[in-house]
Amino acid sequence: ELVSQVDGLSRNIDLLxxxxxxxxxxxxxxxxxxxxxxxxxxxxxxxxxSILKKLQEFDTAIKEYNTALLEKKYVAAAQQLEKxxxxxxMLESRKGFELKILKALGTELTVQTQNMLYHLxxxxxxxxxxxxxxxxxxxxLESVVHSELHLHTVPSKEEEIxxxxxxxxxxxxxxxxxxxxxxxxxxxxxxxxxxxPLILYPSLQPxxxxxxxxxxxxxxxxxxxxxHSSPMEVFDKIxxxxxxxxxxxxxxxxxxxxxxxxxxxxxxAELLGDMIxxxxxxxxxxxxxxxSIPTNSSKLEQYIEVIKSTEEFEKALKxxxxxxxxxxxxxxxxxxxxxxxxNKKCQDVIVAARNLMTSEIHNTVKITxxxxxxxxxxxxxxxxxxxxxxxxxxxxxxxxxxxEHETKLSQYTFSLPTCRISSSxxxxxxxxxxxxxxxxxxTDQCCIQLFYSxxxxxxxxxxxxxxxxxxxxxxxxxxxAIHHNNCMYIAHHLLTLGHQFRYRLTNxxxxxxxxxxxxxxxxxxxxxxxxxAQMRVQKGEILERLSSARNFSNMDDEENYCAANKAIRxxxxxxKRLGKVWQDVLPVNVYCKxxxxxxxxxxxxxxxxxxxLEDISAEDADRLYSLCRTMVEEGPQVFTPLPEEDKNKxxxxxxxxxxxxxxxxxxxxxxxxxxxxEIVDQWADGKGPLAAEFSAAEVKSLIRALFQNTERRAAALxxxx
Numbered sequence: 152e153l154v155s156q157v158d159g160l161s162r163n164i165d166l167l168x169x170x171x172x173x174x175x176x177x178x179x180x181x182x183x184x185x186x187x188x189x190x191x192x193x194x195x196x197x198x199x200x201s202i203l204k205k206l207q208e209f210d211t212a213i214k215e216y217n218t219a220l221l222e223k224k225y226v227a228a229a230q231q232l233e234k235x236x237x238x239x240x241m242l243e244s245r246k247g248f249e250l251k252i253l254k255a256l257g258t259e260l261t262v263q264t265q266n267m268l269y270h271l272x273x274x275x276x277x278x279x280x281x282x283x284x285x286x287x288x289x290x291x292l293e294s295v296v297h298s299e300l301h302l303h304t305v306p307s308k309e310e311e312i313x314x315x316x317x318x319x320x321x322x323x324x325x326x327x328x329x330x331x332x333x334x335x336x337x338x339x340x341x342x343x344x345x346x347x348p349l350i351l352y353p354s355l356q357p358x359x360x361x362x363x364x365x366x367x368x369x370x371x372x373x374x375x376x377x378x379h380s381s382p383m384e385v386f387d388k389i390x391x392x393x394x395x396x397x398x399x400x401x402x403x404x405x406x407x408x409x410x411x412x413x414x415x416x417x418x419x420a421e422l423l424g425d426m427i428x429x430x431x432x433x434x435x436x437x438x439x440x441x442x443s444i445p446t447n448s449s450k451l452e453q454y455i456e457v458i459k460s461t462e463e464f465e466k467a468l469k470x471x472x473x474x475x476x477x478x479x480x481x482x483x484x485x486x487x488x489x490x491x492x493x494n495k496k497c498q499d500v501i502v503a504a505r506n507l508m509t510s511e512i513h514n515t516v517k518i519t520x521x522x523x524x525x526x527x528x529x530x531x532x533x534x535x536x537x538x539x540x541x542x543x544x545x546x547x548x549x550x551x552x553x554x555e556h557e558t559k560l561s562q563y564t565f566s567l568p569t570c571r572i573s574s575s576x577x578x579x580x581x582x583x584x585x586x587x588x589x590x591x592x593x594t595d596q597c598c599i600q601l602f603y604s605x606x607x608x609x610x611x612x613x614x615x616x617x618x619x620x621x622x623x624x625x626x627x628x629x630x631x632a633i634h635h636n637n638c639m640y641i642a643h644h645l646l647t648l649g650h651q652f653r654y655r656l657t658n659x660x661x662x663x664x665x666x667x668x669x670x671x672x673x674x675x676x677x678x679x680x681x682x683x684a685q686m687r688v689q690k691g692e693i694l695e696r697l698s699s700a701r702n703f704s705n706m707d708d709e710e711n712y713c714a715a716n717k718a719i720r721x722x723x724x725x726x727k728r729l730g731k732v733w734q735d736v737l738p739v740n741v742y743c744k745x746x747x748x749x750x751x752x753x754x755x756x757x758x759x760x761x762x763x764l765e766d767i768s769a770e771d772a773d774r775l776y777s778l779c780r781t782m783v784e785e786g787p788q789v790f791t792p793l794p795e796e797d798k799n800k801x802x803x804x805x806x807x808x809x810x811x812x813x814x815x816x817x818x819x820x821x822x823x824x825x826x827x828x829e830i831v832d833q834w835a836d837g838k839g840p841l842a843a844e845f846s847a848a849e850v851k852s853l854i855r856a857l858f859q860n861t862e863r864r865a866a867a868l869x870x871x872x
Contacts, residue, residue: 202242209238209256216263225271225323232267233326235260268329274320275333278303279400281340296355298344302366302399317400321419330422338427341396346431349388350438353380357391366399368392382457382485385439386464389431396420397471424473432481440484444491446499454488461485493597497604500586504608507575507582508615512623512630515736516574518640520566567643568738576637580644583608587648591655598657602665609641609670613677624681629732631685636736638678642671686745689729690752696721697756704764706774719778722753726789735794742792743802747809750786754816757782761819762849767856776823779816786810815844822853827867830854834871847871 212235219228239256280301324330345368348355352372360367397420443457461482468474484491583605590601616634623630649666656665700718705711726749733742761767761775787803807813818841822830833841834850841850850871858864 205238205242206252206256209235209242212238213259213263216267220267220270223319225267225274225319226326228267229323229326232260232264235263264327267323268327271320271323271327271329275324278317278320279337281344283344296370296372298348298370300345300368302368302395303364330419334419334423335426338423341392341423342427342430342434345392346389346427347434349392350385350434353384355388357388359391359395366395368395380439382435382439382443383460385435386460389435390464390467393420393468393471393473396423397473418472420472421475424468424475428474428479432479435481436484440481441491444488444495446496454492458482458485458488489594489597493593493600496586496589496597497600500582500601500604501607501611503582504579504611505615507579508612509619510575512573512575512620512633512637514574515571515633516577517569517735518567518572518577518636519569567640568740570636570640570738570741571633571736572636572640573633576640579608579612580641583644583648587652587656591652595657599660602656602660606667606670609645609667609674612641613670613673617677617681625684625688628685628689628729629736631681632733632736635678635682635741636738638674638681642674642678645671645674682745686748689725689749692725693722693749693753694756696725697753697760700760702764703757703760703775703778704771706771706778707768712774715778716781719757719781723782723785723789726750726753726786730789730791734791737792739792739802743790743805743809746790747806747811750789750806751810751812754782754786754810754812758812758815758819761823762845762853764856767823767853772823772857776820779820779823783817783820814840818844819853822850822857827854827858827863831867831870836870837872 212231216228216231216235219225219231239253239260242253242256280303282299282301284297321330324333345357348370349357354372356371356373358369358371360369400419440457440461443454445454465474465479465482586601586605586608590598590605593601616637617624620630620634624634625631645667649668653665696718698718700715701711703715706715726746729749730746733745736742737745757779764771767775787806790802790806790809791799792802793799818833821833822841825833830841830850833839835842837847845853851868854864854868854871858867
């Protein structure tokens, strides 16, 4: 029974399933298809409706634009154009929906935009009129004086309520996105014809004139005695220009479309400032602030006025909204005056030093032990330095007192001897002292820069002078002597230069860095090498002249005697000439050593030549003696270190001190005139004056040359040993 019931139910279920699958499923499918079709139709209709709406909006915008343009409501017209443009963009952005009308609408929009820009351009040209000179050289002073800027933006009383037309023109440009281009052109003209000339030409003065409907900005030129105007004057002139522009042209907020609310209150002045400020500040720095940097530290304090005026100038521009943000390059440059001062000072010092080094050496001044560089009195070391000194134990101090010797050194012991140096070197030394003195009053950074500039002066001297004056130093003995003195003079000052300023310079330099002593050996070597090279040249000339004396042989031949006499005369003439050119130039001791060395060279050569002769006749001996007498009589006369004749006698009498072979030469003269016995007496068993100057072999050789071979000669030769 249960089985039969189940079978009945199963059949019913199958019937129901068959009914659902055939009838209900079919009806459902039909309903879904109808729903989908209706949905697609609704979407298509909605899209068409939105596009038609956008087209209607575009059409309305163009109509309203035309109306506004006719009424010269430029901002409203520009906004309608932008509205039309945004509608067109939305239509074009629909994919798979190309309408032929869109191309025509795009063309229409472009035409209307250009038409609007043309109208705005016309208005702009009426508002801002540039009257520029026709000449191509637009930057010259004469042409700048004839430049004028007319602003037809003075509002009349009726317009004051409605707002000036300049605002609507500029805001319309802003809405259309063309303002940047217009302002850029205006900014370039402003820089070229107004701002830059005011910075470059101090004589140029801005001159303003306001009439009923126009404001005129022109220039007048005034005769001035100075090349550069002060930054304060330049800032005032430029401030005046910006104030005028702000009042009559640029105080216009750019009302942006509602969607773009970020820049809602950007003013025209700010846009213009962004465009021209960088170029303007560069011009102000290069042509105004650079020239105002002081050249000595005493004027640095006065420079605070320049920094203040720069701050005020920037503050005024910020108030007019030309500038935004914090400190600009202009103010940074002005505030960084210490660094610029140091750079400028160092540059000036090196240029001045190089000019002195390349000037003539032969313009000289006399230096005496009493003379010193005009150095202002330096203050005493600070208290801290006294403390260092007090740390020395008292016991040691007492010992030092007891060790003090009764005899005192002369005050001139460490002084430079009297001589002549180039006036340019004296000025160079004064420049070094003045620069170091300036360093003591400067900031730490500036002090270090100036100190090393002074070191650079001396290193530059070491490299420049020997190269620049090379030819003259080789050719002219007087210049070589002056250069020698110059180097010794500089070395003399370098010994104490660092010490003199040690406690006045910055702490970094006080710890032993402030010294010039390391340069001293180099300068001494430089002076000595130059002078010794000149001495070698003179020595070579003496030996060359004596080589024409035919070895002093066969003096009984008149021709040979004349040649030898001429050579001796030439040598004496050369020494006299040198004695004159070095007179009053070299220090006396250096002069005497130099002249003594050269005279010694001549005497040594003569002695060597005569001692080498194998045969000397009686007549030869007489003639050789007369030649030697000439040297002994006239040789000392070349010693004229001082211009006063009577003072030179002392040095002429001291010739044996400076001429090593002087006594040798005199002994040779005695031999030339002596008999055998006298020679033996002069020898005195190797203890006499002759033995002090000549060796036994040289005396024997001379005896053989002077005397014939006899028993007496043999006996005499036997005693020489």
